Amino acid sequence: MRVLVLGGDGYLGWPTAVHLSDRGHTVAVADNFARRGYDHELGVDSLVPIEPLVVRVRAWAELSGQRIESFSGDITDAAFTRELLQGFRPEAVVHFAEQRSAPYSMIDQAHAVYTQRNNVVGTLNLLYAIAETDRDIHLVKLGTMGEYGTPNIDIEEGWLTVEHNGRSDRMLYPKRPGSFYHLSKVHDSHNIEFACRIWGLRATDLNQGIVYGQQIPATEADPRLATRLDYDAIFGTVLNRFVVQAVLGHPLTVYGSGGQTRGLIDIRDTVECIRLACENPAAAGEFRVFNQMTEAMSVEEIAKTIAECYPGPAEIEYLDNPRVELDTHYYNVVHTGLVGLGLAPHRLCDTLITSLFATVEQHRHRVDLAAMRPTVSWRATNSS
Amino acid sequence: MRVLVLGGDGYLGWPTAVHLSDRGHTVAVADNFARRGYDHELGVDSLVPIEPLVVRVRAWAELSGQRIESFSGDITDAAFTRELLQGFRPEAVVHFAEQRSAPYSMIDQAHAVYTQRNNVVGTLNLLYAIAETDRDIHLVKLGTMGEYGTPNIDIEEGWLTVEHNGRSDRMLYPKRPGSFYHLSKVHDSHNIEFACRIWGLRATDLNQGIVYGQQIPATEADPRLATRLDYDAIFGTVLNRFVVQAVLGHPLTVYGSGGQTRGLIDIRDTVECIRLACENPAAAGEFRVFNQMTEAMSVEEIAKTIAECYPGPAEIEYLDNPRVELDTHYYNVVHTGLVGLGLAPHRLCDTLITSLFATVEQHRHRVDLAAMRPTVSWRATNSS
Secondary structure (H helix, E strand, O other), X not given: OEEEEEOOOOOOHHHHHHHHHHOOOEEEEEEXXXXXXXXXXXXXXXXXXXXXXXXXXXXXXXXXXOOOXXXXXXXXXXXXXXXXXXXXXXXXXXXXXXXXXXXXXXXOHHHHHHHHHHHHHHHHHHHHHHHHHOOOOEEEEEEEHHHHOOOOOOEOOOEEEEEEOOEEEEEEOOOOOOOHHHHHHHHHHHHHHHHHHHHOOEEEEEEEOEEEOOOOHHXXXXXXXXXXXXXXXXXXXXXXHHXXXXXXXXXXXXXXXXXXXXXXXXXXXXXXXHHHHHHOOOOOOOXXXXXXXXXXXXXXXXXXXXXXXOOOOOOEEEEOOOOOOOOOOOOOEOOOHHHHOOOOOOOHHHHHHHHHXXXXXXXXXXXXXXXXXXXXXXXXXXXX | OEEEEEOOXXXXXXXXXXXXXHOOOEEEEEEOOHHHHHHHHHOOOOOOOOOOHHHHHHHHHHHHOOXXXXXXXXXXXXXXXXXXXXXXXXXXXXXXXXXXXXXXXXXXXXXXXXXXXXXXXHHHHHHHHHHHHOOOOEEEEEEXXXXXXXXXXXXXXXXXXXXXXXXXXXXXXXXXOOOHHHHHHHHHHHHHHHHHHHHOOEEEEEEEOEEEOOOXXXXXXXXXXXOOOOOOOOOOOXXXXXXXXXXXXXXXXXXXXXXXXXXXXXXXHHHHHHHHHHHOOOOOOOEEEEEEOOEEEEHHHHHHHHHHHOOOOOOEEEEOOOOOOOOOOOOOEOXXXXXXXXXXXXXXXXXXXXXXXXXXXXXXXXXXXXXXXXXXXXXXXXXX
């Protein structure tokens, strides 16, 4: 099928495009290269060196014989978005084209506003472009498990049957997220559900856990196909940071007591989930939600798993938490939708041992220690 | 107390400012005059003639001896917003400064994006300005009953205790609104609740029903103090449109079967609710929600009430509904919070008879019939 990957130059967008192409789909990518710009702004860089998009696309064509068409533009530009859809005529649009860092959104007022405006307006433009181009185009939207926050009840897949005063309704699952970034995704989900309702659009909202790993089978063959690996305090996930710390022989720095429980997923499972979602579209008018995670672990458990799996000594250190979040809480997540479509999950420890430690070891000379220190506080407004 | 009214030149912002000043508070207003701009864009006008803000403020000073300070600016401009708060140093900010029409937000992509960007960014800037100026400033934010949609369970005041699989949590009430405008208010509410959580802000979210009426006691004395009365298909509420139709001897045009039930409130009760909210602030860190309505009626019941109260013949006509909404549905709303603070509600029929019919009669020569026809469809994307 014809799949357009928005944000196709990013950490997950690029491997998704390659994976879909590898599995026989006709793929195009679009990107405004904002993610590369954040590196310049923050003075950080991917641990694994990455090539420009044109080089990646050329390398993939050489290796596979498959062409991934690429477009340069910004989906907050409504005309670009409309022309992109009307030109490529996708059957599915995979939407990664958002600012995706919670700490980045919490830097100050300007970054909070940028994040919400960028993400909400881009998604609105995309909804209009789909409605105006072909209402059968399936929108596969990347959300995050962080949208839910940490409720004291089970986290269902996007919808919840609520019983109240002897009556009942199937309602959108009430969300209470922990950053202006996560809030932007909650806003998106509400807007998308409405578009499904009024225009009959098909949408799948993938509430993704923390993704780890850097390689998928199709990108392993050539370093020009590598995707980025972020370990800095703004764009790096906690898991990648721990792996870098273990490899460097530094203590693994846990915020608070580390009791915060999070959903996790291997990058190879992420790209599979997206393929499965594309190949099994939501019904017309359906706002379908999957919780795209395969394991739940506390931050302390993640640290301990990495310390145990690492073939060398590794210590854990506890720091003050710069975020406002519960240190210990209930966390039980339903995530059966994607397994029902055929997902066969990888497990953290295996991935660490088979590839992630080696990848980090290979590039350890590129680590900038200063970039790993947390600088953004949730409590302050950080204005100068 | 010192109260800053944002959107203080608008339909409700202006009477709120006058009412608060009349009741002894030190009031300032700010406005970017966007609402007057929409009139120019759409070629419509308030049924009741209104004076420029400077004339209104001067007239109020003449009549009352009270000065209402006025500021011209846009809260989507972060520097303006911060300087406004740091200059006036309010104890409460009443926030009406949003695009408030559902049909306007549904005109096309550009109007949807404008509405969400304007409303969400303005409110975000305000949250940052409060956090940076004084975290004790009480934010009184105008929301709408339309945020809830029409759930099949009782509508509580903003929060809902959810029982699920033997566990329980107090969660934000799940909302499923019916326009990109209403969605912008849902986004605002999520952002505000988060700001209360991380910065300890005090906020009251007033989910307001359809407001009717044009006069409050303090503005009756002088026509220069009059607030606007909208009856057009974009900014007019269904109730005002019915009253105009009754006075003109035209049929009252109900969309669909008229089974859609809505909350209502008299403009005199609205300004009282805001005074009560200001004088009884939310606690530090509290996101307090009131459902600001006093009666629930179906659209057909509103039409019938107006037809019965009108001292002359009045017919009802049923038209196709341009919106996507349920025609008949459960609707039971808890609205005890404001009554608990001392609100003594007016009733629709009394207000109609004592003032609204006469106001419309006085200005009937200003009615533009073309402006009353619905032109915005929820199903189309309305691109040219």
